[in-house]
Amino acid sequence: MMLTAKTDDQLKMEMLREGVGDYLAKPFSMEEFRVKVERLTAQRRRTIAERAILLQKLLKSNQDLERFAYATAHDLRSPLRSIDILAQWVEEDSVGTLHPQSAEHLQKLRQQIKRMEKLLRDMLDYSTMEQATDEAGEIVKGSVLLTDILALLAPPAEFTINASEAFQRLSMPRMPLQQIFYNLVQNAIRHHDGETGRIELDVEVDGPRYVFTVRDDGPESIRNITRKFSTCSRL
Amino acid sequence: MPEKNIDVLIVEDSEIDTMAVLRAFRKADITNATHQACDGVEALDMLRGTGGKSALPQPCLILLDINMPRMDGISMLDELREDDGIKDSIVFMLTTSGHTVDRKAAYERNVAGYFLKENLGPLVEMLKPYCQGNEFPV
Numbered sequence: 001m002m003l004t005a006k007t008d009d010q011l012k013m014e015m016l017r018e019g020v021g022d023y024l025a026k027p028f029s030m031e032e033f034r035v036k037v038e039r040l041t042a043q044r045r046r047t048i049a050e051r052a053i054l055l056q057k058l059l060k061s062n063q064d065l066e067r068f069a070y071a072t073a074h075d076l077r078s079p080l081r082s083i084d085i086l087a088q089w090v091e092e093d094s095v096g097t098l099h100p101q102s103a104e105h106l107q108k109l110r111q112q113i114k115r116m117e118k119l120l121r122d123m124l125d126y127s128t129m130e131q132a133t134d135e136a137g138e139i140v141k142g143s144v145l146l147t148d149i150l151a152l153l154a155p156p157a158e159f160t161i162n163a164s165e166a167f168q169r170l171s172m173p174r175m176p177l178q179q180i181f182y183n184l185v186q187n188a189i190r191h192h193d194g195e196t197g198r199i200e201l202d203v204e205v206d207g208p209r210y211v212f213t214v215r216d217d218g219p220e221s222i223r224n225i226t227r228k229f230s231t232c233s234r235l
Numbered sequence: 236m237p238e239k240n241i242d243v244l245i246v247e248d249s250e251i252d253t254m255a256v257l258r259a260f261r262k263a264d265i266t267n268a269t270h271q272a273c274d275g276v277e278a279l280d281m282l283r284g285t286g287g288k289s290a291l292p293q294p295c296l297i298l299l300d301i302n303m304p305r306m307d308g309i310s311m312l313d314e315l316r317e318d319d320g321i322k323d324s325i326v327f328m329l330t331t332s333g334h335t336v337d338r339k340a341a342y343e344r345n346v347a348g349y350f351l352k353e354n355l356g357p358l359v360e361m362l363k364p365y366c367q368g369n370e371f372p373v
Contacts, residue, residue, distance in 0.1 A: 078331065081352070082251035089258070 066127045073123035084113045137175045143168035149182050163201040170203055188216040240267040243296045246278040248303040259359040275306025282321045294323045294372050301330040301337055312344035323372040
């Protein structure tokens with residue numbers, strides 16, 4: 001709230017545009033001043049209350065979404081497992097009698113089931129990740145994390161996946177970073193269009209924060225995007 | 236004189252999972268008589284001989300799922316252990332739930348073992364000599 005002897009209209013407009021709550025020119029009546037201050041504080045209280053309600057709603061809808069993702073992934077696993085069991089029985093019972101092409105199709109069918117099982121498991125892991133982040137988890141060196149991710153991923157031999165010295169030396173919480181880098185590297189491999197590929201993990205210190213980078217030589221020329229939140233994009 | 240083999244009761248709401256157990260038994264040459272119930276309510280009726288069911292011979296070896304409609308596995312265990320007529324039943328949990336709460340709840344109700352469905356193979360392998368060599372309650 002501006003209290004000033006300047007009655008310059010242009011300045012007044014400028015100030016109001018800049019976000020000043022009100023503009024009171026001297027001399028002014030105490031009454032007017034009081035009413036205006038009351039109005040401003042009331043407005044502020046209302047904004048705070050509205051914001052609190054909004055935040056509450058947002059938290060709730062986030063929780064609902066997490067719960068929904070968890071429940072969906074959980075409920076889908078059971079019928080999927082049944083499908084796999086049935087496919088396995090067909091496979092076992094038809095050895096030698098099934099057309100070779102059908103046998104191959106059956107095998108591919110089971111591969112897809114495995115893939116979907118993995119997606120569902122990832123979804124479950126992801127929806128419990130928030131909690132894991134809050135808990136004091138295991139701290140590992142970047143080099144250990146990379147080794148574990150590569151063991152989980154089993155990337156094609158044509159792909160080179162490297163981490164910078166800084167990344168390898170840095171101590172970091174295993175969860176959720178393992179899941180995040182796992183997803184990013186997996187995406188980079190999956191969406192790579194070349195015969196061979198290179199993926200690099202790096203970290204830079206930016207004041208109190210660490211900036212992690214996953215860089216690949218896939219499509220969209222050379223990408224250099226810090227995709228911290230792209231695990232969300234698959235949900 | 237060889238005693239009669241113990242009867243096995245499979246309590247499971249998924250038809251496929253029941254079939255999986257029966258198939259694994261067949262493959263392992265386990266010839267014990269098997270019975271099937273689709274939830275805790277039906278299983279208790281079969282064990283007690285209530286609800287129009289004829290009572291199964293006691294004791295029974297029960298393979299018990301946890302998540303089922305009407306009455307889940309843990310609630311069924313509660314009733315089972317309270318009932319003098321059937322509380323001697325030998326129960327192995329066979330479930331997809333690896334949750335610590337479920338495991339704790341099951342062992343607190345004196346189950347003989349807790350197996351995840353993906354480990355049906357090892358369970359059946361273990362059950363074969365167990366059914367043949369174990370001395371069951373009289």
